[in-house]
Amino acid sequence: MHMQRIRVVRDALDANNTIARANRDDFDRADVRVVNLMSAPGAGKTTLLERTLARFDDASAESSAPRLGVIEGDVQGNFDAQRLAEFHVPIVQINTDGGFGGECHLDANMVRSALPSMPLDAIDLLMIENVGNLVCPAEFKVGEDHRVMITAVTEGEDKPLKYPLMFRACELVIVNKIDLLPHLDIDLNRLLANIDAAHPGVRCMLMSARTGEGLDAWCAWLHAAARRHAAIQ
């Protein structure tokens, strides 16, 4: 009985990984790099994307600016997609409650279902905003090149210790809402130490998506991700 259960779980994960590889093949064929952006609800994923798209819209005269596309993952509704609709980028909304059982995360098959609506040949970087959740999204690859998470300082210092898999699964941790630090009892150094304890050596980026502090470093990181890809061609 115990063995049976383990086998079913492994089969399910293998199916996800198989589809994630198929997604990745499609992204590679179209020369698109993919960022899977994850966080708890309300940590600032959409606000950061708003600021990023505004910055890249301004920079669109530069030939070096990567062309972005966005996949929005939500249980239901398209509120985040609406917030981003003013920018000149393709946006596809995935709702996990429409045939996917109201799942608390995106998986490879959901992302695959969105690809026919995303003009991969017209973009360089695909940003996938996952469902707000610090547990399950980390367990499902969707075909991404990079996993990035946002932790807001308002969530407290202990989140890396309580949700270590998410922090370990990401190569970049954006520490957001630092404009609120003067009004919180949180010790930023302790938060950074806890992040490093969960994922030793992981890169952290201090950010206020609200004020724009840290946005330069983030946009430079995205530029580099796109350039790395161009160099591979």
Added chain:
Amino acid sequence: MHMQRIRVVRDALDANNTIARANRDDFDRADVRVVNLMSAPGAGKTTLLERTLARFDDASAESSAPRLGVIEGDVQGNFDAQRLAEFHVPIVQINTDGGFGGECHLDANMVRSALPSMPLDAIDLLMIENVGNLVCPAEFKVGEDHRVMITAVTEGEDKPLKYPLMFRACELVIVNKIDLLPHLDIDLNRLLANIDAAHPGVRCMLMSARTGEGLDAWCAWLHAAARRHAAIQ
């Protein structure tokens, strides 16, 4: 194939509800009322419990003060239980990654596994702090009398629209971190209107667990929950 899948899901939910009823029978036999406390990670569940336990500790000379017990649900670790250990209440930690597959929510069977360690005859109110998640905890009854959620104003105005099931599943919504309102771009009235749109008429309680604002109303609500129970005896 499709029918088969639906049947499996219904069986799983039925099993949970069966165990939830067994939990509820045990709670009723011991004259214990149970509150299932849910929120996104970092919304302030543990801080509110700290303040609540401190208040009820001070009031322990009063014979009317309900005796509390706490079940802490986390994917791993016992950081929250440690924060509450200074108070004179029984605390049991459930880790969902110890035999439960790292689940992102508590279910009735996990709570049942904690009951032998909880002296139900010595308490009046059992507070169950669920795993921090705005999706799945709302789908699993654990045998509770009351479902309460916390939404922090730092999470933004749109959470009731994006995670409506959680807001609908609860009879009380605690709007926490209101001390930060002067430093945020959020419109509190819009947040309250969105909560009411998701769950018309639901009771909301403004709170700053940090400053103590709103704690009187919350403790009065808990007292009433315990008194309602005593009246039933």
